[in-house]
Amino acid sequence: MSDIEMDIEEEGERSPSPIRFSSSAKGKSKLKYEGVPPTGKDNLPWVEKYRPQTLEEIVSHEDVVSTIERFIEKDRVPxxxxxxxxxxxxTTAILAFARKLYGPSWKNMVLELNASDDRGINVVREEIKTYASMQRMFSNGFKLIILDEADSMTNAAQNALRRIVEKYTRNVRFCIICNYISKIIPAVQSRCTRFRFSPIKEKEARSRIEYIIQCENVNISPDGISALQKIANGDMRKALNVLQACHAAYNYIDETVVYKCTGNPEPEDIKYIVNTMLNDEFTTAYSNVQKLKREKGLALQDIVTEVHKYLNDFEIPRKAIVFLIDQLSQIQYNLSTGGTEHAQTASMVGTFKTALDMINK
Ligand SMILES: Nc1ncnc2c1ncn2[C@@H]1O[C@H](COP(=O)(O)OP(=O)(O)O)[C@@H](O)[C@H]1O
Ligand SMILES: [Mg+2]
Structure with missing residues (x-):
């Protein structure tokens, strides 16, 4: 179900007293929430239940939010x-922006198309064009067309879009959303004002997560929250999904539960793997790693990612570190292109052995 459909069903069910930041300092250290949780949304996944409805509720992007608020104030929306x-x-930010811009009837003024909708060249030519060229009946502002997950739009469709963006600027504003800006053709990029959404800052993500933990009565230890944040790495959707899954499966959540729930290797496992690769002889190290993988159901992809991070704290010559990083990325690439777990595990162990030789030379 697309976000917009979800909103249509849920409209009006939000608690009358909105969640407010207890700090009045504008844009700064909005780290504590107060107020009641959203009601009437209990059957929704938490990512939807706790999707911020207003721009003020969005954490970690003060600069983006204050800039787009200024666009509305000055009535100059690019x-x-x-x-x-x-x-x-x-997605949250543009929907909150639309709510602020148009008020309760915002849905009448917004066309949202995401990756699940067909956005080939014909749709761009016909549907978007028809919507863009339609005259507004009761309002004299502009309409908003949201093209979410635009990475998946073909170049031909983007080329058609660029003409439409130009032609209908009088009565339509576009918001194009993507993960990788490089997937958007330069001609479309240059017609838009760009905003980068960086991974959510740790402190602000934590305070938002703690607020949700409180609302949902989740029994979680501080190291559980830290593990959650480590796995999510600034992705709030991932953090909330993992939190909800752990909460459903366990009465008490700690670090181990979080790693178990996601199938990610625990820091202890990584330490063990690196130790055996450095200190044991090849065959022993290889069978130790294989055994741990089997027992804990770990994927080599996840192990390589974590070992990679672990290398940062390593005190070995730079040349060996560079070699290891290079080889580990090659293993990651091989895995993603069909390399087998067995061969790549052996390759990882072998890589550490070669690095050791380099150090001992
Ligand atoms: N900056 C944020 N502040 C508060 N919650 C957020 C923020 N970013 C993401 N979330 C949470 O993660 C969910 C997914 O966010 P979304 O806007 O759909 O991400 P995307 O950047 O992938 O479009 C939201 O429903 C919300 O619960
Ligand atoms: Mg999105």
Missing amino acids: HLLFYGPPGTGK
């Missing part, structure tokens, strides 16, 4: 291009 990694609030 075409927008939001880009950045998943789960950072791009």
Whole structure:
């Protein structure tokens, strides 16, 4: 179900007293929430239940939010291009922007198309064009067309779009949303004002997560929250989905539960793997890694990612570190292009052995 459909069903069910930040300092350290949680949304996934409805509720993007608020104040809204990694609030921000811009009847003024809708060249030519050229009957502002997940639009469709963006600027504003800006053709990029949504800052993500933990009565330890944040890595959607899954499966959530729930290796596992690769002889190290993978159901992709991060704290010559990083990325690439787990695990162990030889030389 697309976000917009979800909103149509849920409209009007929000609690009358909105969640407010207890700090009145505008845009700064909005780290504590008060107020009651959204009601009437209990059957929704938490990512939807706790999707911020207003721009003020969005955390970690003070600069973006204050700039787009200024566009509304000055009545000078350009075409927008939001880009950045998943789960950072791009879709949320444009929907909150539309609510603020148009008020309760915002849905009448917005056309939202996302990756699940057909957005080939014909749709761009016909549907978007028809919507863009339609005259507004009761209002004299502009309409908003949101093209979410635009990475998946073909170049031909984007080329058709660029003409339409230009032609209908008088009565339509576009908001193009994507993960990778490089997937948007330069001609479309240059017609928009760009906003980068960076991964959510740790402190602000934590305070938002803690607020949801409180609303949902989740029994979680501080190291559980830290593990959650480590896995999510600034992706709020991931953090909330993992939190909800852990809450459904366990009465008490700690670090181990979080790693178990996601199938991610625990820091202890990574430490063990690196230790055995450095200190044991090849065959022993290889069978130790394989055994741990089997016992804990770990994927090599996840192990390689974590070992990669672990290397940062390593005190070995730079040359060996560079070699390891290079080889690990090659293993990651091989895995994603069909390399087998067995061969790539052996390759990882072998890589550490070669790095050791380099150090001992
Ligand atoms: N900046 C943010 N502040 C508060 N919640 C956020 C933020 N970004 C994401 N979220 C949470 O994550 C969910 C997914 O966000 P969304 O806007 O759909 O991300 P995307 O950047 O992938 O479009 C939201 O429903 C919300 O619960
Ligand atoms: Mg989105």
